[in-house]
Amino acid sequence: MVSRGLGTVSVRFLVARFRIVKQGGQVIVREETLRRLRFAPVAVALLLMVVFASLTLRSKRKVLVFATGSDVGLYHLLASRIEKAVERSHADVAIELITSAGSTENIACLERKEAQIALVQNDARGGKSVRSIAALYPEVLHLICRSDRNIRSLGDLKERRIGIGAVGSGTEQLTSKLLEFVGVSLDPKRVWRGSFSESLQLVKSGELDGTFILAGVGAEMIETVMRDQRVELVPIQMGEHRAKEAKDIAQEFVDGFRVHYPHIAPYTIPLMAYEGRPAAPVPTLSVQAVLVCHEKVAVELVERITKTLFGQRAVLSQQDTTFAHLNEQSAQASLQFPLHTGADNYYRRREPGFLNENAEAMGFLVTVALLIWSVLSWAQRWYGQRRKNRVDIYYQSIEALSRRVGDVTCLQELETLESELQQIGRQAGQELVEETLAADESYIIYQTMFGDCRTSLEQIRVRLLSAADTA
Incomplete structure (x- = not known):
């Protein structure tokens, strides 16, 4: 009983909310409701795009493992400051700190690709794949x-x-x-x-x-x-x-x-x-003490980290006076490990071209634009088809009325048909004004059918009046 009651309430809600009516045994959704619903696909598409963008950014978030030193040592403290500065400036970058025994182990971590960035002494041994970012x-x-x-x-x-x-x-x-x-x-x-x-x-x-x-x-x-x-x-x-x-x-x-x-x-x-x-x-x-990275870390990413390091120098120095030594000239002088290309680009201010710098964003925008265009095109076709389907109703009404014309035997029956035809004309004209019917070839066909039906009724009227005069 409860289930049946809920079902009845749901049906009543749909009927009231979406203005569903029943005519001639068929359930019809009024055109006003259809006009509102035609934007539903666009809203759904936009929602999907937001979800897609969020998932894309999350999936593309770059995680860098940062080898430091003892968890109570200066290397670890400085690394935590750098971690916060980079993550605060770049939402797509995450840094994970790991402890170590110091420079020698940090170099080994980079060589084994267990870490991507590290703090080391400039005299550390080894490191064929190690590149400097800044002293x-x-x-x-x-x-x-x-x-x-x-x-x-x-x-x-x-x-x-x-x-x-x-x-x-x-x-x-x-x-x-x-x-x-x-x-x-x-x-x-x-x-x-x-x-x-x-x-x-x-x-x-x-x-x-x-x-x-x-x-x-x-x-x-x-x-x-x-x-x-x-x-x-x-x-x-x-x-x-x-x-x-x-x-x-x-x-x-x-x-x-x-x-x-x-x-x-x-x-x-x-x-x-x-x-x-x-x-x-x-x-x-x-x-x-040098901030280093593996040579395979992306050039663009290292350039951004270097830019953040010097751009946030004042803030970092307030957090720890050790960062007061940061200087672009000394940061790249007398380094044992070669400069990473990304760091070198920053020091030389080699700005990437607009297309290179914004390639990912532009690609995403193009994808979004194509998706919106596709949805709007589909919505336009759907709405056009709905308007064509509406004019089909008038085709059927005039055709049904035309079949009844041959059965007219008196002026009263004729006036009834004429009244129905006029009602069809007024309703179609109103929908044309409201743009729920398109003034296209389909509407011209409707007008032709309407005119033919009216002509037939006029001929019947002449015939009936002639018969009455003769009688």
């Missing part, structure tokens, strides 16, 4: 030692317990080559390999005499440990030089070391860089 900032080698161990130069590290960085890290690679260059052989049992935070804790506790830390000047972990007066910064030099300037010591040392180990630069840690310490500038060396 971000100088990583400065800090030698932090116990103040009570009387360590004044690299030569004093013999027989000491020293941290040289995590296994497979860029710091381990650099410090091993550095100690080899100055002729300092460390007892393998006294060498400690691990994270920077762990090594600094071991220095503070006295379990290590010193440790090498490769980080940007002002790094928080170094600033924290330098508050402890039991530790100090030791110059990177062969022996103690009291008469020379720190920058001259750094330059002389790097000039010799660079012969054996390229891609480094002299650096001087400024006076009071860490809350009042050091009391004098400290000579050392640096190596650039």
Whole structure:
């Protein structure tokens, strides 16, 4: 009973909503309703286009895996800043961060195509398929030692317990080559390999005499440990030089070391860089931290990332002062890995042609235009056919009336037929004005049939009147 009641309500709703009427045993949808419904296919097509566009953009979203470093390290922090800047500027790009042991592992990830972009030291080994995007900032080698161990130069590290960085890290690679260059052989049992935070804790506790830390000047972990007066910064030099300037010591040392180990630069840690310490500038060396990618990453995508990096430099620098080192000239200078074509295009401002830059968008617009044209053409044909079908109703009405003309025997029957014909004419004229009938060949045929029927009725009237006069 409930089902039948619902069915009755549904039918009544359709009849009322769409103005469905029943004439001569046939269900007819009024033309006013048909006019409204003719736009339904267009609305459906537009809805489908929106869904199609959404799915297309989602399916074309580019996902880049970004190899960083320790999840508590500076590489990972900087990578997260870059990730947010790129995703905020480019909705079709998604970046996924992965942790690693550092530069060496990052290079391996790129070579194995497990990552598409990474942060590495400019002196990292390997990387035939690695391409540079930009040098971000100088990583400065800090030698932090116990103040009570009387360590004044690299030569004093013999027989000491020293941290040289995590296994497979860029710091381990650099410090091993550095100690080899100055002729300092460390007892393998006294060498400690691990994270920077762990090594600094071991220095503070006295379990290590010193440790090498490769980080940007002002790094928080170094600033924290330098508050402890039991530790100090030791110059990177062969022996103690009291008469020379720190920058001259750094330059002389790097000039010799660079012969054996390229891609480094002299650096001087400024006076009071860490809350009042050091009391004098400290000579050392640096190596650039570089944003790199795999050579197969799309040129257009790398160009956009490079443009975002420098376009968002002010925002990035506010989030982390390390980005203040970003400079277009230094970003592409003295790089070990060749520049990616996309980055090179940005630096040289090689703007892509309008067609190349907008090829995908134009292709999509052409597809949408063709789809709309097809839908509108179909709607026009459908509406034209509906109007033709309407004129067919008048054909049938006049034809039925014409068949009754021969049966007329009196003026009363004749007037009834004439009245019906006039009603047909008025209704057809009204629909022509409302443009539900087209003034085309079909309508001309209707007019001819209408005229012939009217002529037949006039002839019948003459015949009946003549018969009445004769009688």
